[in-house]
Amino acid sequence: MASAPSAAADPQSERPGPVTQFADWLANWGQLVLDTLVAFGDFSLFFVRTLVWLFTRFPRWETLWPNFHQVGVSSLPVIALTGTFIGMVLAVQSYFQFRQLGLETRLGGVINLTLVRELGPVLAATMLAGRVGSAMAAELGTMRVTEQIDALAAMGANPIRYLVVPRFLACLVLIPTLTIMADFMGVAGGHFYSVIVLQIDSHHYWFNSAQFVGNYDLFVGIFKSLFFGAAISMVACYQGFHCSAGAEGVGRAATASFVYAFVSILVLDLFLGIALDAIYFTYNPEGSQLL
Amino acid sequence: MIDQLYEQQTPILEVRDLLVQFGAQRVLRGINLSIPAGQTLVLLGESGCGKTVLLKTMIGLIPPTSGKIIFDQQDINELNERDLSQLRLRFGYVFQNAALFDSMTIAQNVAFPLAQHTRLPAAQIRELVLSRLAEVGLPHNVIYKKPAELSGGMRKRVGLARALIMNPELILYDEPTTGLDPIMSDVINQLILRTRRKSPVTSIVVTHSMDTARRVPDRIVMLYPSMRLDPDEPQIVFDGSPLELEQSPDRRVRQFVNGEAGQRLMEMITESN
Numbered sequence: 138m139a140s141a142p143s144a145a146a147d148p149q150s151e152r153p154g155p156v157t158q159f160a161d162w163l164a165n166w167g168q169l170v171l172d173t174l175v176a177f178g179d180f181s182l183f184f185v186r187t188l189v190w191l192f193t194r195f196p197r198w199e200t201l202w203p204n205f206h207q208v209g210v211s212s213l214p215v216i217a218l219t220g221t222f223i224g225m226v227l228a229v230q231s232y233f234q235f236r237q238l239g240l241e242t243r244l245g246g247v248i249n250l251t252l253v254r255e256l257g258p259v260l261a262a263t264m265l266a267g268r269v270g271s272a273m274a275a276e277l278g279t280m281r282v283t284e285q286i287d288a289l290a291a292m293g294a295n296p297i298r299y300l301v302v303p304r305f306l307a308c309l310v311l312i313p314t315l316t317i318m319a320d321f322m323g324v325a326g327g328h329f330y331s332v333i334v335l336q337i338d339s340h341h342y343w344f345n346s347a348q349f350v351g352n353y354d355l356f357v358g359i360f361k362s363l364f365f366g367a368a369i370s371m372v373a374c375y376q377g378f379h380c381s382a383g384a385e386g387v388g389r390a391a392t393a394s395f396v397y398a399f400v401s402i403l404v405l406d407l408f409l410g411i412a413l414d415a416i417y418f419t420y421n422p423e424g425s426q427l428l
Numbered sequence: 429m430i431d432q433l434y435e436q437q438t439p440i441l442e443v444r445d446l447l448v449q450f451g452a453q454r455v456l457r458g459i460n461l462s463i464p465a466g467q468t469l470v471l472l473g474e475s476g477c478g479k480t481v482l483l484k485t486m487i488g489l490i491p492p493t494s495g496k497i498i499f500d501q502q503d504i505n506e507l508n509e510r511d512l513s514q515l516r517l518r519f520g521y522v523f524q525n526a527a528l529f530d531s532m533t534i535a536q537n538v539a540f541p542l543a544q545h546t547r548l549p550a551a552q553i554r555e556l557v558l559s560r561l562a563e564v565g566l567p568h569n570v571i572y573k574k575p576a577e578l579s580g581g582m583r584k585r586v587g588l589a590r591a592l593i594m595n596p597e598l599i600l601y602d603e604p605t606t607g608l609d610p611i612m613s614d615v616i617n618q619l620i621l622r623t624r625r626k627s628p629v630t631s632i633v634v635t636h637s638m639d640t641a642r643r644v645p646d647r648i649v650m651l652y653p654s655m656r657l658d659p660d661e662p663q664i665v666f667d668g669s670p671l672e673l674e675q676s677p678d679r680r681v682r683q684f685v686n687g688e689a690g691q692r693l694m695e696m697i698t699e700s701n
Contacts, residue, residue: 186509280529287489288527292541292590293516295509 183375187305190298204307208269212315216264220319223256224326232335242341246349248327253350257320258358259406262365266398270373273304274394277377278387305370312366313359353417361409368401440465440630446495448481454654455481457663468624468631470641473651479634483600487519488512517545520591520599526583528575534586535571541594560589564619581612588619601633605640617643648673652680
C-alpha cells in the first residue's frame with residue numbers, strides 16, 4: 138500500500154521563518170510597486186507619443202471618419218436612451234423625500250443640476266468606455282495578436298499616428314456632444330416624469346431649475362467630459378497595443394480597458410470637481426446666491 | 429564559396445554583437461551577420477530558436493537589448509520614429525500569417541503602402557495592384573474580397589504582393605511556407621526565386637522547412653536555441669551554402685537536416701518532471 142509522502146521528512150517543505158516570510162512579503166510588494174510605476178511610465182510615454190504625432194502630422198481624413206462615426210453617430214442612440222432613463226430615475230428617487238419636506242417644485246433644480254454637473258458627463262463617458270473603449274481595445278488587441286500592427290510599422294506607417302491618434306481625436310472631439318445629448322435627454326426625461334407623471338407644477342419646476350443651474354455648471358460638465366474622452370481612448374488604445382497573445386489576451390484587454398477607464402473617469406471626476414469648484418469660489422468668494 | 433561570390437560587395441545589412449533578451453530569457457546572443465546586397469539568405473533553425481525575433485529586430489520591430497543593426501550604413505536603432513518609418517519603405521516584410529488588414533479589401537491591402545506614401549492617381553494604383561497580384565498568380569476578381577474569404581496560400585501570396593508593391597531593396601520572409609500544402613509551398617518557393625531573378629533584391633527567408641532551405645538560398649545560416657547551448661558556444665552553428673549544409677559534420681546540423689528527434693523527447697519529459 139502506498140503511503141502518503143511525509144512533509145516533515147522533507148527539509149524542502151519546511152515552513153520559512155518569520156523573517157524570511159516578511160522579506161518575501163516586502164519583496165512582493167516592492168515588485169508590485171515597481172511594476173505599477175513602470176506601467177504608469179509606459180502609459181505616460183504612450184500618451185506623449187500620441188500628442189507628438191497629433192501636433193506634428195495630422196492624421197488622414199480617411200482614418201478619422203470611420204472613428205468619428207463609430208464614436209459619435211453609433212453611440213448617440215444608447216447615450217440618449219441612458220440619459221432619458223437617468224433623468225426619470227432621479228425624479229423617482231428624489232420625489233418622496235422632497236414631498237415630505239414640501240419641496241416638490243425644487244425637484245427641477247436638483248435633477249437638472251445633478252444631470253448637468255455629474256450624471257450627464259459621467260454616464261456618457263461610462264457608456265462610451267463600455268461601448269467604444271472595449272471595442273477599440275479588442276480591435277487593436279486582435280491587430281496586435283495577428284501582427285497587423287507590426288505590418289503597419291513594417292510598411293512605414295506609424296501605428297500611433299495611424300491607429301491611436303484618430304481614436305483619440307474622435308473621443309476628444311465627440312464626447313462633449315454626447316454629453317450635451319445625455320444632459321438634454323436627462324432633462325427631458327426628468328421633466329416628463331416630474332411634470333407629466335408626478336403632476337409637479339411646470340412653471341415652478343423650470344423656475345427652480347433656472348435658479349439652480351448656471352452656465353458654469355454646464356461648462357463644468359462639458360469641460361470634464363474632455364478629460365474623460367481622452368482617458369477612455371488612451372486606456373483602450375494602450376490596452377489594445379499591449380495585448381497578450383491569444384483569444385484570452387484580447388478578452389482581457391477589452392475587460393481591462395473598461396475597468397481602468399471607469400476608474401480613471403471616477404478619479405478624474407473627483408479631482409476635476411474639486412479643482413473647478415476651487416476656481417469658481419476664487420472668482421466668486423460669496424458663492425451662489427441660493428446655496 | 430559564398431564569401432568569394434559576395435566579398436567585393438558592401439553589405440546592405442549588418443548585425444553586430446546582437447543580444448535580445450526578454451526578462452531573464454536570452455533569445456539571441458552574440459549574433460554577427462553581414463549580408464551583401466543581392467544575396468538570398470535562409471535563416472534556418474528549430475522552433476523557438478529566435479529566427480523570427482532576429483527578423484523583427486532587423487526591421488526595428490523588436491529593439492535589441494544590445495548590439496547594432498546597420499542597414500545601408502545607418503544604425504536603425506539610432507533613428508527617430510519618422511526616419512525609421514521612411515527607412516522601412518526600403519524593406520518588404522512577408523508575415524508568417526500574412527498579417528493582412530482584415531477590415532480592408534485585398535485591393536486596399538496591396539495598395540496600402542502606395543496610398544500612404546505616394547500621390548499616385550487611383551487608376552495607376554489600381555493598375556499596379558492588379559499587376560502585382562497577377563505576378564503572384566492571383567486573378568483580378570480577388571481584389572474586392574476580404575482576407576477572411578481567401579485560403580491560406582492565397583493570403584500568403586497577397587502578403588507577398590503587398591511586400592513587393594514598393595519595389596523594396598530587402599525582403600524579409602517570415603516562415604513563408606508554414607501551414608501550406610507541399611504544392612503551395614513549392615509555389616511560394618518559386619515566387620521567392622522569381623522575385624530574385626526579376627530584380628536585384630536581397631532576401632532573408634526564415635524557415636524550418638528543409639525543402640525551402642535546399643531550393644531557395646545562396647547561403648544558409650542556422651541558429652540553435654540559446655538555452656540549449658553552453659554560455660561560450662556560438663548561437664550560429666552553421667554558415668554556408670546549401671551543399672555545405674548537407675555535408676556538415678556538426679551533430680546539431682545533421683540532426684536538423686535529417687529531421688531526427690534523437691533524445692529530445694526524453695529530455696523534454698525529464699525537464700517537464
